[in-house]
Amino acid sequence: MQIYNTQTHRKEEFTPLEEGKVRMYVCGPTVYDQIHIGNARTFLSFDVIRRYLMYKGYQVTFAQNLTDVDDKIINRANEQGRTAADVAEEFSQAFIEQMHRFGILDPDVRPRATREIEAMQDMISLLIEQGNAYVASNGDVYFSVRSDSRYGVLSGRDLDQMRAGERVEVNDEKRDPFDFALWKAAKPGEPSWPSPWGEGRPGWHTECCAMIHRYLGAPIDIHGGGADLVFPHHENETAQAMCAWHLPYLAKTWMHTGMLRVDGEKMSKSLGNFYTLKEVLDKYPADAVRLLMLQTHYRAPLDFSFSRLDGAVGTLERVRTCVKNLRWAAENAPKSAELTDADRALGHEADAAREEFNRQMDDDFNTAGGIAAIFSLVSAANKYLADAGDAVSQAVTLRVADTITELLAVLGVDLAETGEKDDLPHELVDLARERCGYAGDSASEAASALLEARAAARKAKDWGTADAIRDGITALGLVVEDTAAGARLKKA
Numbered sequence: 461m462q463i464y465n466t467q468t469h470r471k472e473e474f475t476p477l478e479e480g481k482v483r484m485y486v487c488g489p490t491v492y493d494q495i496h497i498g499n500a501r502t503f504l505s506f507d508v509i510r511r512y513l514m515y516k517g518y519q520v521t522f523a524q525n526l527t528d529v530d531d532k533i534i535n536r537a538n539e540q541g542r543t544a545a546d547v548a549e550e551f552s553q554a555f556i557e558q559m560h561r562f563g564i565l566d567p568d569v570r571p572r573a574t575r576e577i578e579a580m581q582d583m584i585s586l587l588i589e590q591g592n593a594y595v596a597s598n599g600d601v602y603f604s605v606r607s608d609s610r611y612g613v614l615s616g617r618d619l620d621q622m623r624a625g626e627r628v629e630v631n632d633e634k635r636d637p638f639d640f641a642l643w644k645a646a647k648p649g650e651p652s653w654p655s656p657w658g659e660g661r662p663g664w665h666t667e668c669c670a671m672i673h674r675y676l677g678a679p680i681d682i683h684g685g686g687a688d689l690v691f692p693h694h695e696n697e698t699a700q701a702m703c704a705w706h707l708p709y710l711a712k713t714w715m716h717t718g719m720l721r722v723d724g725e726k727m728s729k730s731l732g733n734f735y736t737l738k739e740v741l742d743k744y745p746a747d748a749v750r751l752l753m754l755q756t757h758y759r760a761p762l763d764f765s766f767s768r769l770d771g772a773v774g775t776l777e778r779v780r781t782c783v784k785n786l787r788w789a790a791e792n793a794p795k796s797a798e799l800t801d802a803d804r805a806l807g808h809e810a811d812a813a814r815e816e817f818n819r820q821m822d823d824d825f826n827t828a829g830g831i832a833a834i835f836s837l838v839s840a841a842n843k844y845l846a847d848a849g850d851a852v853s854q855a856v857t858l859r860v861a862d863t864i865t866e867l868l869a870v871l872g873v874d875l876a877e878t879g880e881k882d883d884l885p886h887e888l889v890d891l892a893r894e895r896c897g898y899a900g901d902s903a904s905e906a907a908s909a910l911l912e913a914r915a916a917a918r919k920a921k922d923w924g925t926a927d928a929i930r931d932g933i934t935a936l937g938l939v940v941e942d943t944a945a946g947a948r949l950k951k952a
């Protein structure tokens with residue numbers, strides 16, 4: 461399996477640090493508001509990467525933090541006259557709720573910054589002792605970028621060249637403009653904790669590092685986030701970890717997702733094209749949003765639009781109908797029939813689709829290619845059903861339905877769970893009792909009995925009975941659909 465590593469700028473063969481196991485970490489949100497669909501794109505990408513690694517048989521341990529103390533949270537709390545802890549709690553819950561709706565698997569560990577103060581202070585103390593950090597006169601603690609000869613290794617930046625081009629926060633307390641805060645001295649009215657350097661709170665870059673060390677053990681296999689985090693956040697994370705624990709790197713593979721854009725433009729509140737995940741999921745099924753996002757490779761910019769999303773809804777419906785038709789055909793197929801050439805050819809298509817899906821996903825998680833492989837199997841299956849008439853193979857149709865379901869499940873698109881359920885009305889039982897003497901109490905059995913009675917009446921040219929059955933069915937809001945594998949009932 462090949463994975464693109466941001467640090468080396470190339471795809472590398474993936475070999476975990478410990479055989480059969482993968483330890484991965486993805487920076488979580490700052491919980492001051494509902495997350496937007498750009499954040500969701502990043503979390504979805506890593507959810508699918510994790511699911512695929514599990515599908516390949518790796519034992520994956522996945523950690524993701526909640527940044528629950530930060531300037532944005534404090535500002536929001538002040539605006540609303542609430543405590544920062546209250547704002548953070550509300551949006552931590554909101555985040556977890558939206559992740560569940562979106563079908564994102566829970567992390568194995570979800571540490572929160574405010575509960576990891578000790579681990580962070582331990583790391584900061586170590587950095588001070590080793591000469592990589594210093595306490596400023598105001599009680600801030602800074603990481604000294606000049607103390608680390610490898611600083612810039614992840615983002616490929618050189619400190620001397622950066623100085624000319626980049627805007628940095630100028631601050632008299634810093635020895636170098638690129639030094640960054642590990643600990644921030646308390647300001648009045650802000651949340652703070654006691655420390656050897658006075659009351660204060662941790663810096664953002666320090667969080668992830670200390671949590672990785674505590675919960676996964678450093679270094680780890682995969683560290684991920686959006687491309688906007690490469691510098692300075694991830695550069696600063698890796699600098700701290702390499703210095704504190706004398707490591708060659710914090711993560712063997714650094715993975716970054718491309719930014720989501722809306723209708724070709726950067727998403728922003730001022731352009732009026734800003735959408736939270738919640739408002740999109742209130743209107744669209746999660747599976748369609750997942751499908752749309754996964755049709756673009758995770759490293760490429762993602763062009764989001766509602767017309768593309770409508771397209772994904774339609775595509776998913778076609779896939780779902782195909783799988784339903786295959787299962788229906790399998791249920792009604794003659795038992796133990798000999799395989800025809802067409803049956804065998806479709807069987808091969810199923811194997812080829814699985815192989816192609818794996819080949820694409822092994823190539824730096826090319827979900828777009830993987831989805832194309834699934835769609836080509838769907839087309840082949842539709843053609844087979846149209847051509848086969850009554851002569852379908854139970855074994856082959858089932859195998860194809862299972863293959864499509866299995867491969868989509870790797871992408872977290874669950875046909876079984878979110879598919880429209882065939883819940884037939886119970887009044888069918890009364891109709892079947894009246895029309896064909898059915899004595900049971902199951903709507904689906906009643907439907908079969910009615911369809912059989914209708915077919916028998918038509919065969920005997922008893923049009924009166926056949927029409928009466930059809931009218932009774934229509935009156936319940938259902939229609940008879942004639943398919944390759946026989947008739948069935950569906951909602952009108």
Ligand code: AMP
Nearest residue numbers: 489490498499501502685686718719720
């Ligand atoms: P934040 O809460 O801003 O730290 O963002 C959480 C995650 O979402 C980070 O991994 C960001 O890199 C990522 N992210 C932010 N904006 C976008 C975007 N427009 N497209 C994709 N990912 C994004």
Ligand code: ZN
Nearest residue numbers: 487668693697
């Ligand atoms: Zn982080």
